[in-house]
Every structure is written in C-alpha cells, then in structure tokens.
Amino acid sequence: MKWVTTGCIALAFIVAGCSSEPDEETRAQMDGKALFESFCADCHGKKGEGKFLHGIPPNRHTQKSVTEVVRQIREGSNHAKHPMPPMPQITPEEARKISKYLIDTLKKQAK
Numbered sequence: 001m002k003w004v005t006t007g008c009i010a011l012a013f014i015v016a017g018c019s020s021e022p023d024e025e026t027r028a029q030m031d032g033k034a035l036f037e038s039f040c041a042d043c044h045g046k047k048g049e050g051k052f053l054h055g056i057p058p059n060r061h062t063q064k065s066v067t068e069v070v071r072q073i074r075e076g077s078n079h080a081k082h083p084m085p086p087m088p089q090i091t092p093e094e095a096r097k098i099s100k101y102l103i104d105t106l107k108k109q110a111k
C-alpha cells in the first residue's frame with residue numbers, strides 16, 4: 001500500500017510541475033480566482049477541497065490569515081511529510097489576491 005501512496009504523491013508533483021504558467025501580460029489581468037485556478041488548483045482542487053490520497057489538505061478550511069497564506073505561497077511550508085513547495089514566481093501582489101480569494105470566497109462557500 002505504501003508504494004501506491006508514494007507513487008501518487010510523486011505524480012502530483014510531476015503534474016503540478018508540468019502545468020503551463022500564463023505569461024506576464026495575461027497574469028497582470030488575472031483576479032484571485034483565475035490565479036488560484038492556475039497556481040493552486042492542480043494540488044488543492046478548484047474549490048480548495050484538497051486531494052486526500054495525495055496528502056494535500058483542503059486549504060479552504062485554513063485558519064491562517066491572508067498574511068500567513070501569502071508567506072506560505074512565497075516560502076512554502078516545512079511540513080514534515082507533505083511540504084508545500086515555495087512559489088517565489090508568484091509576486092507578493094498576486095499572492096495577496098490569491099489568499100483573499102481563498103479566505104473571502106472559497107472558505108465562506110465551504111461553510
């Protein structure tokens with residue numbers, strides 16, 4: 001059973017790594033929703049529901065503040081088993097839009 005889990009996690013990272021990122025011009029016009037869907041949904045799902053089998057938590061239940069989520073996006077997490085990779089390619093401004101979308105929209109919808 002263990003190898004199945006490991007394989008899924010490896011696959012999740014490969015899939016996430018291959019997703020094409022939008023160019024700069026497109027990105028400047030993207031709102032929190034569009035940014036979330038292009039940078040986070042591969043792992044966390046479109047509605048932030050997570051992927052249990054891949055060890056990815058539903059981030060729509062997060063207790064973190066916008067500032068903390070921005071930090072997690074830019075710096076990643078040091079979670080022992082399933083760390084979230086840092087994404088410094090996301091600007092602080094974009095990270096803020098994403099975090100607000102997660103907390104103001106997805107988290108409210110999940111309640």
Ligand code: HEC
Nearest residue numbers: 016039040043055056059062063069073077079082083084
């Ligand atoms: C490669 C997969 C991957 C991507 C892409 C990813 N995450 Fe994560 N994320 C994880 C994993 C694994 C965890 C669990 C580790 C932890 O909580 O430290 C996590 C945890 C989180 C948490 C903490 C959950 C909680 O309960 O507080 C937040 C918030 C979060 N991610 C937001 C985001 C946002 C926003 C994006 C998009 C910018 C994103 N993640 C992109 C894998 C990913």
